[in-house]
Amino acid sequence: xxxxxxxxxxxxxxxxxxxxxxxxxxxxxxxxxxxxxxxxxxxxxxxxxxxxxxxxxxxxxxxxxxxxxxxxxxxxxxxxxxxxxxxxxxxxxxxxxxxxxxxxxxxxxxxxxxxxxxxx
Amino acid sequence: xxxxxxxxxxxxxxxxxxxxxxxxxxxxxxxxxxxxxxxxxxxxxxxxxxxxxxxxxxxxxxxxxxxxxxxxxxxxxxxxxxxxxxxxxxxxxxxxxxxxxxxxxxxxxxxxxxxxxxxx
DNA sequence: ACTAGATATGTCGGCAGGCGATATATAAGG
DNA sequence: CCTTATATATCGCCTGCCGACATATCTAGT
Numbered sequence: 001x002x003x004x005x006x007x008x009x010x011x012x013x014x015x016x017x018x019x020x021x022x023x024x025x026x027x028x029x030x031x032x033x034x035x036x037x038x039x040x041x042x043x044x045x046x047x048x049x050x051x052x053x054x055x056x057x058x059x060x061x062x063x064x065x066x067x068x069x070x071x072x073x074x075x076x077x078x079x080x081x082x083x084x085x086x087x088x089x090x091x092x093x094x095x096x097x098x099x100x101x102x103x104x105x106x107x108x109x110x111x112x113x114x115x116x117x118x119x120x
Numbered sequence: 121x122x123x124x125x126x127x128x129x130x131x132x133x134x135x136x137x138x139x140x141x142x143x144x145x146x147x148x149x150x151x152x153x154x155x156x157x158x159x160x161x162x163x164x165x166x167x168x169x170x171x172x173x174x175x176x177x178x179x180x181x182x183x184x185x186x187x188x189x190x191x192x193x194x195x196x197x198x199x200x201x202x203x204x205x206x207x208x209x210x211x212x213x214x215x216x217x218x219x220x221x222x223x224x225x226x227x228x229x230x231x232x233x234x235x236x237x238x239x240x
Numbered sequence: 241a242c243t244a245g246a247t248a249t250g251t252c253g254g255c256a257g258g259c260g261a262t263a264t265a266t267a268a269g270g
Numbered sequence: 271c272c273t274t275a276t277a278t279a280t281c282g283c284c285t286g287c288c289g290a291c292a293t294a295t296c297t298a299g300t
Binding site for chain 3: 131132134135136138170171172173174177178197198199200
Binding site: 008012015032033034035038052053055056057059060079080081082 | 247248249250251252256257
C-alpha cells in the first residue's frame, strides 16, 4: 500500500522520541549504531524505522551531551564499528524521559479517549 | 522549577498530534476554537496546552481538508465566535488517526519497555 | 571473478510544524 | 477606569527528522 500520508504522519509521531528509543536499547547493553536501529525495528515489528540521517547525528548529539560514550571496535577481518555504551547520566536521563513519555501518553489518553458517550 | 528542557521536550511530543486532539474534542460536539483549547487543557489536567499560533492555523487547515466546518455564531451582546463541527470525513479521519496513534503507542511500548531476553 | 545487496558510518540541505510575538476587540471584575 | 480573560488571526523563526549522497567492507549468488 502506498499510503504516503500515513507514512508522513508516522514520521511526525517519531519526532521527539528518537532519543528515548536509542537510550532504551542501550539499557540492554552496549551496541553499535546500525545494530541499535535494527533492534528498534525488530522490537517494534518494523513499525518504527530509523533513517541514517536521523541515527548518526542523534548518536553524536547524545554523546556530546554525555548520555552515551563511544569506542571504535576494531576486529581483524571485520569492518570497524563504533560501539556505544550508556553512561550513568544517560541512565538517569532515560528515566526522566520515560516519566515524561508516560505522563504525555496519559494526557493524550485522557483527551482522545476521555469521552464516555461515543458514537460510531 | 524552571525546567525549560522539560517543557521543550514536551512541546516536541505534541508535534504530529495536534490534529487528533482537536478532532477528538469535536467528537463530543461542536465548539469554538478557544473552547477547544480550554477543553484539551482541562481533560489533560494542563499537561497539554495549545498556543494561539498553533490552534487557529490548525483549525483552518482541518477545515480546508474538509474534516471540520465552521460557522460564525453571532449573538447580540456577545463576541462573535467561530463554531466548528466535525464532518463525516473528519470522523473517519479521526478513526484512522486513533488507529495510527494506538499502533505507534504500542510500538513505543514494545521498544522502551521490552524485556531483554536475548542478545545477538 | 564479477555483481548485487546487506552491513556500517557519516554529512548536509530541505522542509514541515509548533511557537513566540504581535495585532485587534469585547466582556467581566476590581 | 483599568486589568484580565476571552476570542480570533497572521507571520517569521527554529528545531528536528528525512532524503540524498558519499564511502567502504563482507557475503552470497552467478
